[in-house]
Amino acid sequence: MASVVGVEWWWMLAAAALSWWLFDAAVRFAWRPRALSRHLRAQGLRGPARSSLFHGNLGDVKRLRAAGGGVTLDVGDHDFTPIAQPQFREWIPLYGRVFVYWFGATPDVCVADLGVAKQVLADRTGQFPKHRINANLMRLLGEGLVMANGHDWQRHKRVVHPAFNIDKLKMMTATMAACALAMVSGWEARLAAEQGKGKRQVVEIELSAQFEELTADVISHTAFGSRYREGKQVFEALKELQFITFSTLFDVQIPMSRHLPTRKNRRVWRLDREVRATLMRIIDTRLAAKDKEGYGNDLLGLMLEACAPEHGDTPVLSMDEIVDECKTFFFAGQETTSHLLTWAMFLLSTHPDWQERLRDEVVRECGGRRAPTHDMLNKLKMASLS
Ligand code: HEM
Structure with missing residues (x-):
């Protein structure tokens, strides 16, 4: 009799765990994204429909990236967006320069508007923390400057x-x-x-x-x-x-x-x-x-x-x-x-003409030296990035 009660108890526990898991999955993948979508739409943010409850738009991103892998740029063409980020090339004309797409069940707002990007980057309220969604990325960078936020970022920056x-x-x-x-x-x-x-x-x-x-x-x-x-x-x-x-x-x-x-x-x-x-x-x-x-x-x-x-x-x-x-x-x-x-x-x-101009500058400022000094590098105006 005792073992029958024990088995029943285990069944009840398993049923409770399963119900909890189903409830959690429903909240995480259906209810919450839908509620967030409604809020974002109310703020004027549009974007592609979630093509899968579980993957969001990640399937679309993978499909577009696979197609972009076959693109060969003309030598004079520097527009690599169709290869590196084809999803943005596809969605910006449809939904505008600020739009939302779904990284699984998490909304990702893409900002391709310079004014809005400046506003986000200059924000000091902490409303826009760094993206810490990928566990392997965290392992790669840990809590270093690139991933740190707020006070932690300031502490790291000081060092x-x-x-x-x-x-x-x-x-x-x-x-x-x-x-x-x-x-x-x-x-x-x-x-x-x-x-x-x-x-x-x-x-x-x-x-x-x-x-x-x-x-x-x-x-x-x-x-x-x-x-x-x-x-x-x-x-x-x-x-x-x-x-x-x-x-x-x-x-x-x-x-x-x-x-x-x-x-x-x-x-x-x-x-x-x-x-x-x-x-x-x-x-x-x-x-x-x-x-x-x-x-x-x-x-x-x-x-x-x-x-x-x-x-x-x-x-x-x-x-x-x-x-x-x-x-x-x-x-x-x-x-x-x-x-x-x-x-x-x-x-x-x-651009061989630029090769010539840079070579002339290097020969002029560095003379016959094989390795330039810091002062020489400072004089290379054409070769500097600014
Ligand atoms: C062409 C070369 C480089 C480019 C285009 C570049 C680009 C960037 C960009 C865009 C950020 C901002 C990332 C963000 O806040 O989300 C950044 C941050 C950073 N970069 Fe670079 N970087 C370059 C070279 C380097 C080098 C050589 C180092 C060090 C060895 C370096 C170390 C860092 C660090 C530590 C940060 C975080 C800064 C902070 O949050 O205060 N970068 N870089």
């Missing part, structure tokens, strides 16, 4: 921004020039090898891969000084983490699913542990050598200095947060700069 002031950057110029020189020497060696074999007078170099390598080198050196090799190991692991993150960016995040031991999750956990352990090893070595060598003049040293125990018992940033900032430097600084260089080279290759 990180001084590391980027002009005097510190001046000191890093020689390191950056040395990395660039090593890359160019590699090209020259390849050319000499071809010529030595009596072959071609030219070599073909895949520049985007070279610039990825160069920017990873520069960040590893400027962030970690003499421990740059371990910095590059961090970079390799983060690169894979970044690939997983971006390949799942348009997948619905099922609550709790990131805790399941799937193959991908286990790989993500391992990479995450590897990144943290390597960074902590670099930090611990630095702290141990502090009395003899100081914290160092690289980005890590400057952060450790600002959070050193000498400043009191409660450092501005914890060690975990310093680790997150190291990850942020790689993520924020590597792909951005490597794509910038690749794109600049592409444009120069299509």
Whole structure:
């Protein structure tokens, strides 16, 4: 009799759990999005209808991106929106420059109106926090500056921004020039090898891969000084983490699913542990050598200095947060700069007249030197971004 009561009790518990789960799913995927849609429409925000309760418009985004993958731009055409963000190209003419689409059950407001974008970016009320929807993105960047909000952002900024002031950057110029020189020497060696074999007078170099390598080198050196090799190991692991993150960016995040031991999750956990352990090893070595060598003049040293125990018992940033900032430097600084260089080279290759003008400027300001100094770089007006 006791076991029959026990079984009934379990059935009731399971039925209650199932009802709760169904209720929660109905609220999360049907009732709440519908109510939010009504509110947004009342404020004049339109957008594509949710094509699936569960995926929202993510299916449409994936379909449009797959079609965009087949687009080849004409050499003179710089409009990459149909490839990179085809959904915006499709929806802006239909719904206006500010519209809403559905990231699963979460509304995402797209702002393509300059005035509204300025208003959002200048807002200091905290109404527009950073997008923290993707668990893998959080793992990639942690609580570093790019993802931090409000007071946390100000706390991180106090430590990180001084590391980027002009005097510190001046000191890093020689390191950056040395990395660039090593890359160019590699090209020259390849050319000499071809010529030595009596072959071609030219070599073909895949520049985007070279610039990825160069920017990873520069960040590893400027962030970690003499421990740059371990910095590059961090970079390799983060690169894979970044690939997983971006390949799942348009997948619905099922609550709790990131805790399941799937193959991908286990790989993500391992990479995450590897990144943290390597960074902590670099930090611990630095702290141990502090009395003899100081914290160092690289980005890590400057952060450790600002959070050193000498400043009191409660450092501005914890060690975990310093680790997150190291990850942020790689993520924020590597792909951005490597794509910038690749794109600049592409444009120069299509505009040989500009190649000539830039070459003349470099020869004039840097003379016969292989590696420019910071003062020389300051004189390059045509080559500067401003
Ligand atoms: C062409 C090169 C770069 C471009 C186009 C670029 C672009 C941007 C943009 C648009 C943001 C604002 C992101 C947001 O608030 O949502 C940002 C923030 C940031 N970037 Fe860059 N970036 C570049 C290079 C770098 C480099 C080399 C580093 C460091 C090694 C870096 C570190 C950061 C950091 C730490 C933030 C967060 C700043 C804050 O919130 O105070 N970036 N970047």
